[in-house]
Amino acid sequence: MTAAAACPPPEAACSVVIVAYNSAALLPDCLAAIPADCPVIVVDNASPDDSAAVAEAARPAARVIRAGRNLGFGPGANLGFAEVTTEFGLLLNADATLEADTIAGLVAAARRYPEAGMLAPEVIAEEGHMQFGHDLPFRRLRGPVVEPSGDACCWYVGGSAMFLRMSALRGIGGFDPDIFLYFEDDDLCLRMRAAGHALLHVAGVRVRHLGGASSAPAPRLSHWKAFHQGWSRLHLEAKHRGRAAAWRLALAEWPGLALKAALRRGDARREKWAGRAAGILAWMRGRKAQQIRLG
Incomplete structure (x- = not known):
């Protein structure tokens, strides 16, 4: 057995889950940037457009789940994560694209910090600045959120790219099924911390994000x-x-x-x-x- 066969690439340890709704225009670029070794699950939330067909054409090896109705973001993610068998999972917005070493960098960080249940890369907006999440509603801090200059534990990580240790996600029961849209990430962060898991922002690992484009505007x-x-x-x-x-x-x-x-x-x-x-x-x-x- 060769060394390459004995040591699978780090990307094989992570599955990518995408929840799509009217995302046909975005999915080709999003899917093309995901490494070939990553299993991919696309949950189409009963899109009025042809998101599911576009996903199947752009990534033939992807598992495309057609939800019978719009489940909402968190429940749609739960449906996708139910199919994940890898050690880690990345919940990725359809309007986000990975850089070549994003998955490998996140897997390396998760193994470097085993106490971390959820990690986030540097999310770079179309204009070039970092989108560093937000403060949680209950913290009541004064002043702006300060962007970290290196790896840092945070109160909140998430948004367009949420890298999850699957054992931690399953341990807290996944996303809240009662939330249809918005604040599901805040809730997940609060429950992760309550369960004793650290939330980590990983420096030098990047995702490009269009912002607000995951579904067509109307x-x-x-x-x-x-x-x-x-x-x-x-x-x-x-x-x-x-x-x-x-x-x-x-x-x-x-x-x-x-x-x-x-x-x-x-x-x-x-x-x-x-x-x-x-x-x-x-x-x-x-x-x-x-x-x-x-x-």
Whole structure:
């Protein structure tokens, strides 16, 4: 047996999961940049376009799962990760592309830091700057989030590329199935840390990200995205800080959003205000995001 056969490439230790919705224009570039040794699973969330067929043509060896309905981002990811048999999994946005050594660098970092349950590369925006996540809602820090200059433990990692130790992900039960869209990454980070896993930002390993392009834009979709931002933020608050805290947040935010949506009819932001207010109201009425989906 040759040395090459005895030592499989690090890319073979990681599967890439992509949740697609109206992503046909983005999938060819995304899939082409994934190393050939990586197993790939694409979950098509009942896209109105031909995302599934495009994925099959662009990556014939990929496992393409056609969901019967739009499951949402986290539940769609859970469906993909259920197929993963490798040590690690990378949840990758359709509007993100890997560099040649991204997977190898993340696998090396995960083995260097065995306490890390979730890792993130440097995410580079189209304009060339680093997109370094955000602070978690409950931390209440003052001042901007400081970008790390080397490998660093963080409160939050994620976004367009979430590299996961599969044993850690399965140990906490995967993504919250009640969240349709937004704040599923914040929730995962909070639960990972609560379970004793470190979150690690890996320096020098990069992913290119277009930003906001994972699905084709449409006015109706913009409304429902804002709706789920409102609903999911309250779900997160109730789950991690209690329902009383969530109600305080809802009552503080809903009147202003509803008033701006009603009065500022010429403002381009009105649709987002209305959507977010509707999501908050739906949460207050006890409606479930998974029942509402995209309306």
